[in-house]
Amino acid sequence: METHAPDHDATEPASDPTIPLGDRRRDPNALMVMLVDHLNRLNDNQTKTHEIQKKELRWKNIRTAAWLTLGALSIGIYVLISMLFYSSVHDGPPSEDYVSLLRIDGMIASDQKVSAQRINPALVRAFRDNKSKGVVLLINSPGGSPVQASLIRDRLVELRKEFPDKKVVTVAEDALASGAYMIATGTQEIYVNRSTIAGSIGVIMSGFGFDGIIGRFGIERRIYTSGENKSRLDSFKPVSKEDIGKIRGVLADVHRHFIDAVVEARKDKLRGDQKLLFSGDFWTGERAVELGLADGMSDLPTVLRTVFNLEHTRDYTPIPNIFERFAERVPSIGQQLLDNILSSSDARYSLQ
Numbered sequence: 001m002e003t004h005a006p007d008h009d010a011t012e013p014a015s016d017p018t019i020p021l022g023d024r025r026r027d028p029n030a031l032m033v034m035l036v037d038h039l040n041r042l043n044d045n046q047t048k049t050h051e052i053q054k055k056e057l058r059w060k061n062i063r064t065a066a067w068l069t070l071g072a073l074s075i076g077i078y079v080l081i082s083m084l085f086y087s088s089v090h091d092g093p094p095s096e097d098y099v100s101l102l103r104i105d106g107m108i109a110s111d112q113k114v115s116a117q118r119i120n121p122a123l124v125r126a127f128r129d130n131k132s133k134g135v136v137l138l139i140n141s142p143g144g145s146p147v148q149a150s151l152i153r154d155r156l157v158e159l160r161k162e163f164p165d166k167k168v169v170t171v172a173e174d175a176l177a178s179g180a181y182m183i184a185t186g187t188q189e190i191y192v193n194r195s196t197i198a199g200s201i202g203v204i205m206s207g208f209g210f211d212g213i214i215g216r217f218g219i220e221r222r223i224y225t226s227g228e229n230k231s232r233l234d235s236f237k238p239v240s241k242e243d244i245g246k247i248r249g250v251l252a253d254v255h256r257h258f259i260d261a262v263v264e265a266r267k268d269k270l271r272g273d274q275k276l277l278f279s280g281d282f283w284t285g286e287r288a289v290e291l292g293l294a295d296g297m298s299d300l301p302t303v304l305r306t307v308f309n310l311e312h313t314r315d316y317t318p319i320p321n322i323f324e325r326f327a328e329r330v331p332s333i334g335q336q337l338l339d340n341i342l343s344s345s346d347a348r349y350s351l352q
Contacts, residue, residue: 096310096311096312097131097133097310097312098131098132098133098310098312098313098314099132099133099134099135099136099304099308099310099312099313099314100126100127100129100132100134100135100136100313100314100316101126101135101136101138101300101313101314101315101316101317102119102122102123102126102135102136102137102138102315102316102317103137103138103139103140103315103317104119104137104138104139104140104141104152104180104183105138105139105140105141106140106141107141107142107143107144108141108143108144108145108148108149108152108179108180108183109144109145109148110145110147110148112144113318114141114144114148115145115148116148116151116152116155118318119152119155119318120151120152120155121318122316122317122318123135123152123155123156123159123316124155124159125316126316127159127162127163127166128163129314129316132166132314133166133167133308133310134166134167134168134169134307134308135166135167135168135169135187136168136169136170136171136300136303136304136313137168137169137170137171137183137184137187138171138173138300139170139171139172139173139176139180139183139184140172140173140174140175140176140180141175141176141177141179141180141183142175142177142178142180142197143177143178143179143180143181143182143200144178144179144180145179146179146182146203146254146257146258148179149178149179149180149182149183150182150257150261152183152186153182153183153185153186153261154186155186156168156183156186156187157186160186160188167188167189167307167308168186168187168188169187169188169189169190169191169303169307170183170184170187170189170190170191171191171192171298171299171300171303172184172190172191172192172193172196172198172285172294173193173196174193174196174197175196175197175198176190176192176196176197176198176285176288176294177197177198177199177200177282178200178201178202181198181199181200181201181262181293182258182261182262185261185262185264185265185266186265189295189296189307190293190294190295191294191295191296191297191298191299191303192285192288192289192294192296192297192298193285193297193299194284194285194286194297195284195285195286196284196285196288197282197283197284197285198282198283198284198285198288198293198294199277199281199282199283199288199291199293200280200281200282201258201259201262201277201278201279201280202255202258202278202279202280202281203251203254203255203258203280204251204280205247205250205251207233207235208235209235209238209239210235210236211235211236211237211238214236221234221236221237229246232246233247255278258278259278262277262278266292266293269292269295270291270292270293271290271291271292272290272291272292277291277293285297300313
């Protein structure tokens with residue numbers, strides 16, 4: 001008896017899951033379908049992987065381009081700022097003879113635009129300008145740090161010795177007081193306006209005491225030191241006679257340094273009682289001339305014509321950068337108040 005393998009219905013899928021796997025594997029059509037299905041799935045996976053890689057590459061290129069653009073913009077802005085704000089020389093040298101000019105405007109302090117770190121390098125450039133016929137300091141300052149003022153004055157004296165043929169004078173505007181006057185003593189002549197506030201040859205130190213307040217609110221001050229005088233001038237402790245004696249001794253030393261600088265510079269030009277001159281008092285420019293603290297009343301254009309016989313200047317004043325200018329226009333009021341409140345806890349004194 002002849003037997004035949006059962007025929008499958010033509011409409012029955014070869015990959016029918018109801019058909020045993022072994023039968024499907026023996027069926028060439030089923031194997032072909034399985035292979036095609038596997039290849040289709042593999043192709044789909046590769047396509048998806050390729051799309052993901054393309055997206056990642058695209059975003060990587062975008063990020064790289066963005067960073068390169070940002071870097072180029074940063075370099076361009078830096079160069080522009082350097083050209084506009086970091087230059088120590090405002091203008092090119094005039095076609096005619098000129099005098100080097102340097103402006104000292106504002107409070108004198110290490111963190112201000114009038115500091116030895118800023119001013120002294122500009123002074124060196126101003127003196128070393130071979131085409132310059134002299135140096136003028138245009139000063140408008142109430143004073144400030146005795147150390148910074150002394151550093152600037154000492155550099156002036158050194159440069160005058162290095163360049164003895166260059167005349168150096170000060171022209172004062174609104175204020176030539178205290179530390180600003182100390183700087184002026186480093187020049188050969190001092191000219192003021194008749195209403196300029198000048199002098200104030202003294203030293204001041206100020207602060208607040210909060211020991212009464214914390215006692216009233218039951219607050220206990222806890223402080224630990226390894227030296228018996230380390231907490232001297234603490235704002236939250238009562239001031240003692242020893243503290244007052246120490247403060248006065250330090251201020252007297254700094255005052256003596258100031259007096260020595262004035263006497264050395266003005267010598268026989270000073271007139272009047274030195275006790276009065278060095279009392280820390282201030283005068284108008286007119287009175288300062290009478291006392292010998294200044295050589296005459298004048299202004300910048302007049303001094304250029306009469307002292308140097310010139311009309312042009314080349315400005316060597318350091319210019320604050322854009323960030324410093326922004327900080328100056330938007331001061332931290334809270335920080336300033338905090339500094340004032342806590343100032344007595346530090347040994348801060350000034351010529352102002």
